[in-house]
Amino acid sequence: MAALQVSVISPEQVLYEGTASSVTAPAFDGEMGILPMHAPLMTLLGTGTLQVQANDGLKRFRVSGGFLQVVDDTVRVVTEEASAIA
Amino acid sequence: MAKGRELKGRIKSVENTRKITRTMEMVAASKMKRATDRVASARPYALALGDVLARLVRPEIAERFPLLRQPTATKRVALVLLTANRGLCGAFNTNLIREARARIAELEGQGASVELHIVGKKGVAFFKYLGRTITNERIDIGDRPSAADAASIIDGLTDRFAKGELDAVHITYAKFKSALSTPPSTEQVVPVVPPASQGAPRDFLLAPNADVIVEALLPAYVRNLVYRALVETAAGEQSARRTAMKNATDNASDMLTLLKRTYNSARQAQITQEIAEIVGGAAALQG
Numbered sequence: 001m002a003a004l005q006v007s008v009i010s011p012e013q014v015l016y017e018g019t020a021s022s023v024t025a026p027a028f029d030g031e032m033g034i035l036p037m038h039a040p041l042m043t044l045l046g047t048g049t050l051q052v053q054a055n056d057g058l059k060r061f062r063v064s065g066g067f068l069q070v071v072d073d074t075v076r077v078v079t080e081e082a083s084a085i086a
Numbered sequence: 087m088a089k090g091r092e093l094k095g096r097i098k099s100v101e102n103t104r105k106i107t108r109t110m111e112m113v114a115a116s117k118m119k120r121a122t123d124r125v126a127s128a129r130p131y132a133l134a135l136g137d138v139l140a141r142l143v144r145p146e147i148a149e150r151f152p153l154l155r156q157p158t159a160t161k162r163v164a165l166v167l168l169t170a171n172r173g174l175c176g177a178f179n180t181n182l183i184r185e186a187r188a189r190i191a192e193l194e195g196q197g198a199s200v201e202l203h204i205v206g207k208k209g210v211a212f213f214k215y216l217g218r219t220i221t222n223e224r225i226d227i228g229d230r231p232s233a234a235d236a237a238s239i240i241d242g243l244t245d246r247f248a249k250g251e252l253d254a255v256h257i258t259y260a261k262f263k264s265a266l267s268t269p270p271s272t273e274q275v276v277p278v279v280p281p282a283s284q285g286a287p288r289d290f291l292l293a294p295n296a297d298v299i300v301e302a303l304l305p306a307y308v309r310n311l312v313y314r315a316l317v318e319t320a321a322g323e324q325s326a327r328r329t330a331m332k333n334a335t336d337n338a339s340d341m342l343t344l345l346k347r348t349y350n351s352a353r354q355a356q357i358t359q360e361i362a363e364i365v366g367g368a369a370a371l372q373g
Contacts, residue, residue: 009131010131011128011309012127012131014131029293041292042142042292042299043294044294044302065306078138080306
């Protein structure tokens with residue numbers, strides 16, 4: 001099965017980089033789910049919890065502002081504020 | 087043995103100085119390591135943001151966004167100068183200040199009025215000494231600047247630019263090319279010069295739409311420019327200090343070798359003289 005290449009980037013550091021089977025992001029107008037084979041997409045992010053379904057479990061991040069970009073199964077979450085939720 | 091004692095005192099004092107400079111060198115080296123890590127980890131964000139803006143910004147939409155507007159005449163300019171809070175880092179601050187002064191002279195030569203926004207005690211102190219008005223001074227930003235620090239410096243300026251109270255904002259900082267090369271440089275922050283697009287254009291689903299995305303991302307891009315300038319300057323300061331302290335340590339070592347040699351020859355000369363006196367005294371008694 002195709003997988004997503006996900007990176008979560010804040011101004012200060014790269015918080016996560018790896019493969020995932022799905023991503024759920026807080027877009028500006030509500031939650032948005034990304035699965036493999038998604039069409040190229042660019043959307044603004046709101047404030048909320050970003051969930052990355054990685055191979056070794058669910059990773060959760062608190063994000064605020066920024067954008068999400070999907071191209072060829074590569075998901076880039078670029079956000080102004082991000083912190084991992086344990 | 088007056089000369090000998092004097093030399094001994096100097097040796098002691100140079101040794102102490104060398105201890106201090108060597109410690110500072112090591113502290114700066116470890117701080118530099120962490121600062122360069124921060125420079126490196128700030129890069130992906132800047133690249134991602136630049137990439138997206140390059141894809142979305144077209145010249146025809148430029149006049150709709152205040153931050154992209156190119157003023158017809160540049161009359162009022164704000165110059166943000168980043169310097170260190172501390173000295174003992176060679177010509178680091180001097181170079182930055184010189185670059186800023188050259189920029190001010192250039193802009194004023196073109197008939198613009200320049201207001202100064204200075205970060206770092208060294209820059210503030212210098213321009214106070216010159217008697218220039220400093221519009222805004224910040225000495226609270228330390229070795230580890232954060233994105234929030236960048237926002238607090240630039241947000242007020244971008245607002246004023248958007249309102250038309252300023253025609254341009256420039257920033258003078260130390261560009262961190264490598265540990266040995268941190269040349270002072272000046273860049274234009276606003277109006278934003280969008281990065282050149284690279285890679286084939288793609289059709290994206292845009293939510294909500296290009297205009298809104300660009301509008302939201304431009305301030306982030308500007309803040310990131312400033313954040314990068316801050317971390318690069320912080321890294322440059324540490325690398326400059328490491329180099330300066332390494333030189334000082336080396337000089338102290340050279341001086342010590344010389345002093346010790348002088349001390350030893352003075353000591354030997356004195357012993358020789360004492361022996362000569364004893365031998366002379368004994369010979370006089372025998373005679």
